[in-house]
Amino acid sequence: MTTPRTSPPPAAADSPSRGTAPLLSVRDVTRTFPGKRGRTAPVRAVDGVSFDVAAGETLGLVGESGCGKSTTGRMIVRLLEPTSGSITFDGRDISHLGQRELHPLRRHLQMVFQDPHASLNPRQTVARIIAEPLLAQGGSAVDARRRAADLMELVGLIPEHLDRYPHEFSGGQAQRIGIARALATGPRLVIADEPVSALDVSVQAQIVNLMARLQRELGLAYLFIAHDLSVVKRVCNRVAVMYLGRIVEIGPKERVYAAPxxxxxxxxxxxxxxxxxxxxxxxxxxxxxxxxxxxxxxxxxxxxxxxxxxxxxxxxxxxxxxxxxxxxxxxxxxxxxxxxxx
Incomplete structure (x- = not known):
């Protein structure tokens, strides 16, 4: 495995650019899970959450386990349906789009999951895993494999390992594969759901540096979901703090950390x-x-x-x-x- 260049994250922004529409706009979004067969009460996991993410910035979403961070991220990429509220991506309301309407937008909106090995299909080669989003968008097998090789190199892995399987890689390497898969379609926004929490501390630093470099080189925007505030301070421009499904504080990183x-x-x-x-x-x-x-x-x-x-x-x-x-x-x-x- 090659070691990625160590580089600082992009300069922090106090807020999404004034006068410019945000890339992502979440307004009063809720998600209620029904109780189990009448024996338990419904759970409002997300309760009226609102925030914006500008193009090229990183918003950190932090809080204790169970506060609704991951549910929020999954609603943005429409792995979960919002109960109410609106999610606007690049000027279009995607809150309740059908799968056919949502399909062409998915190339611009991708996700990196917490457990790298659990999120990779153990029966598929790395080449297939990375190429699958491109194939789903109508790309050819030859072009998809070529793109997979380029992405392996971009995230610091050896392209010659494309025909290996996920279990042959360490946790940090597997997470790099997950990042490569998320980048395959050239997204504008990546939802990173606890992307380093399952990794050793030394490997966490490598992945954080990699994500910062990719953001600078590719102009990505991140919603970085985490519970480790030291990692969030390293990578984010702004921070939103969640408690029991609600955002209780949001602001520029420097202000939130210096004067919460x-x-x-x-x-x-x-x-x-x-x-x-x-x-x-x-x-x-x-x-x-x-x-x-x-x-x-x-x-x-x-x-x-x-x-x-x-x-x-x-x-x-x-x-x-x-x-x-x-x-x-x-x-x-x-x-x-x-x-x-x-």
């Missing part, structure tokens, strides 16, 4: 280890109370109030909405009645 306004965001960041042992011992660590509520029976008002150290009576009855946090800077919004202002 929501108590949940502050708690997440306090759990990220610092490389300086002295600073790590000296800093205050915020500990949340209890576990996340049952999404089938969310608490009234602000869903975070049972775990929030700042909760007051208003939080228990009135759900906050995303709004500009005082002194937070342009594009930084928080859903909290009593946000931090410094």
């Amino acid at each position: 306004a929501h108590p949940y965001t502050r708690a997440l960041l306090s759990a990220v280890p610092l490389p300086d042992p002295v600073a790590e011992r000296a800093r205050e660590r915020l500990t949340l109370l209890g576990d996340p509520p049952n999404p089938a029976a969310p608490p009234p008002g602000c869903t975070f109030h049972p775990r929030c150290p700042k909760a007051q009576d208003r939080c228990r009855t009135e759900a906050p909405v995303l709004s500009g946090a005082e002194r937070s800077g342009a594009g930084h919004r928080v859903a909290c009645h009593f946000p931090e202002t410094v």
Whole structure:
């Protein structure tokens, strides 16, 4: 395996370009899963999520396991149907398009999955795996194989290994194959669902550097779904924090990391280890109370109030909405009645 060039991610953008329509626009999207045969209540996994992704930028979507991050990503690529709301890609509402209408758009909208080996068909060769999206779009077998060889080299693998099977590759190599497959049709937006969480730390750095290089060279936009805030800080321009199906804070990376306004965001960041042992011992660590509520029976008002150290009576009855946090800077919004202002 060849080692990809180490390079910094693209310069951060405070927000999608003003005056330019975003590449992806998600508005008030919800997804409710029905209960099991009447024995359990329906679960609203995603509850009114809204955000934009501009061409060429990376938006990080972070939060605890079960908060609805992956469900959001799967709705964007239409592996799941939204219950309500709209998803607009490149100016076209794709929320409820049929498969025939959606088919030509899929070449511009691809996904990289969390578990590289689980997402690759063990019965197919690497050549077939990478070429399959091109064949599905009507490409010839000869051109598809040639494109697969080029993509293997692009992601740092040896083209001569095209006829091997997924089990013959390490986890990092398998994820490179997954990235190559996502790039086969020349997409404009890639949904990366926990793309490095199943990999060793050293391999994570290689994949992160690879994705940053590909973004710069190919002009890709990413929705980067993760729970590791140190990785998100490395690759993303903006960050959206989810809790129990809702976005509770969104803004430029520099603002969210330097001055988080929501108590949940502050708690997440306090759990990220610092490389300086002295600073790590000296800093205050915020500990949340209890576990996340049952999404089938969310608490009234602000869903975070049972775990929030700042909760007051208003939080228990009135759900906050995303709004500009005082002194937070342009594009930084928080859903909290009593946000931090410094």
